[in-house]
Amino acid sequence: GGDSGLAQGLAGVKTPMVIVDRSLDGVDADLVRIDHEYGAYLATRHLLELGHRDIATIGGPASTSVAQMRQAGYCRALKEAGIEVRPARMLESDFTSTGGYNAAAILLENDPPSAIFAGNDMIGIGVLRAAAERNVRVPGELSVIGFDDIQMSRYVYPALTTVGQSILQLGEMAAEVLLRRIATPQMVTDQRIVTPSIVLRESTAPLSGVFTEYR
16 A cells, blocks of 8 residues: 555554554654665666666556655666666556556557566566566566565566565564564664665576567
């Protein structure tokens, strides 16, 4: 859901809490999250290093800070490479496989990109399905990279290259911060940001094949 509704729901909560995965304006609470902007930057840069220049992105709801930061990382990588950020290559979804599938169907219909950065792995899985139905070979004709490194991303075909975050590490940090908050209610608000990394699998490859005209 959107940040504003969640923030309103938590505004009156008196129980000690830690917000995990995304910051919320108007909620004064400890925070543990991954560096979403940097992770998206890494994902896009990975595609650029493989020679891709026509890179689309399918993000989550624009009302969420997570989607905003991941889009910002995508844009930063393109701008650093001297590539125009094209609004037509930035589609909004809802962080689900269905959303990724529907958005990918639009991108692949006419003038397809050579690579897609999916705003999370569920979106990426939907992209893989849309590509398969259109006989678009991944990664031969289309490279796809996700975000989150969920377990399912290892078992789809081809296995999804992604930006990894340690769920265990995030959970341990959240528990540690929460215990500190319970023990010391008046302590200064704590924010911890986890640095992600690329998890290479099978869905990305150097630019080649039928889409070489988009170099």
